[in-house]
Amino acid sequence: MKFYKDHYDVIVIGGALAGLSAALMLADKGKDVLVLERHNLPGGIATSFVRGGIEIEAALHEMMSIGSKDHRLKVGKFFDDMGVDIDWLKVPEAYHAAIPGLEVTLHPGLETFAREVDAAVPGTYDKVLAVLNLCHTVFDSVNELSIHPMSKVQMLMKHEAFVKTAGYSTQEVLDTFDLPQKALDLLAPYWIYVGTGFKELPFTIFSVLMADYIGYGSYIPRKFSHEMSLKMAERAEDMGVQIEYRQHVDKILVKDGKAYGVRTARGDEIYADYVISSAYPNKVYTSMIEPADAVPVGAIKMVNGRRLSLTAFSVILILDKSAEELGIKDYSVFHGDTMDTNACYDELKGLGPYRYITCICHNLANPDATPEGTCSYSITTLPRVDGWKTVSADEYDRVKHEVARQLIDYMSEYLGVNLLDHVLECVIETPMTVAHYTGMWNGCIYGYAHTMEDHIVARLQTAEEEHFIDHLEFSGAHQISGDGMGPAVTNGRKAAKNVLDTMAKEAKA
Ligand SMILES: Cc1cc2nc3c(=O)[nH]c(=O)nc-3n(C[C@H](O)[C@H](O)[C@H](O)COP(=O)(O)OP(=O)(O)OC[C@H]3O[C@@H](n4cnc5c(N)ncnc54)[C@H](O)[C@@H]3O)c2cc1C
16 A cells, blocks of 8 residues: 555644644645654644553643633634634633742733732732733734734834834833832743743733733643644544654755655655645754755854744652642742843753742643642743753763752742652653654754844744745744744644745746
């Protein structure tokens, strides 16, 4: 039996959220799609695994851009439109911020959030609400402009707040509100989800983050993030997509500046009009293009010029008592010695001790996440990869356990419970685990850093120039919308749209 067809419209490398979103959108438009995934199951980082008979979420804390059933945001709507039926659970709070002298739980809803900040830092309601409303206005503009690009003059007339703030950092814009430090601290915790300190973080990115998460709340699938990838893969196959697992793509074949197929590690050459890659551009341009001299110098300059964003270190514990018995009160807690995001970012370049930590207790959003009388508690920090690159193979095991122990001790002290006395299962994920499992370049889950020089607005402007090989598109956290599971879906859709637009343009020519 022949394994592959003679030819496909599109080959997608990687069957995780970004790749599967691209495949769904292309199949929906009647295209013949092949997805090649090197693992034996879909999802990449959006996965779960079983230890001691208990299913454990590998990564997801919270999804953005889902929205309620009555008011779906773009990612939630895409799942609905594609017939991917996810059982979404709303996360009860925005977050609990835990820093010395400040312990505050904040809930989604712009006014609710501002009121709760005001209760902790009296007299700040109007200013905090003004910040959040500004974020919301910018967020609406970004959403509209991503679908309906317009001239600069039109933009200035219709999207004044977006245009006025687009060239400024988060710090520069927040400074204009003259808020007390404690209120600023309460607005800061989500910075880690975009991984750049406020001095360098474009206000546009901060706005999208705050308006989406705080305006509409966040969600998780009842059956862990793997519910998304499994159902997407199932639906894609129903729509005629061929998905092949355990097929590592070694090479992308290029002729006359145009991609025309791939070669897998087991030697199959498969042909298509277009290739979409979830593998990082760094990996593709340095070792996957065949022939290697088909890579333009500009492509190498681009990947060398981009700064990689954060990676992850996570300790996932299954504990032998319920959250209530252990005194864990909130689903999501951000801990720090400080909420000075610039200082936190600097600290993340080393190997610890890490003090900016995000903890999740799944059972507080999903009571059935683990068997009754137990709970799942993950302690995550998001280091930069710099420190981890210095760890030798001989040292790796020791360093990994030391860092995990430090995080467990830190949280034990905070909770007033020795977590080690309650461990049923313990899984440690390091940047190396992520790199090994997904092939992400340097284990960077967040793609390229958002900085004032290089972020969504700038990337949209340079997208054309950065298209180095015809009929080759990229999808993944490394693309325009940036990091996270929601943006991975958006990036996959964008790659599919680029393919469809080129197909239409070439058909006309
Ligand atoms: C601990 C942790 C916590 C996180 N928490 C959150 C969170 O709460 N919210 C959130 O939104 N995001 C979170 N993230 C980030 C998020 O998981 C990623 O940004 C997102 O899943 C990236 O999706 P992707 O499709 O781009 O890539 P990946 O999931 O990395 O998928 C890439 C896929 O391509 C396959 N592949 C790569 N190369 C090849 C090849 N050559 N041939 C064939 N297949 C290939 C890989 O096997 C993989 O399946 C977290 C990540 C981690 C590690």
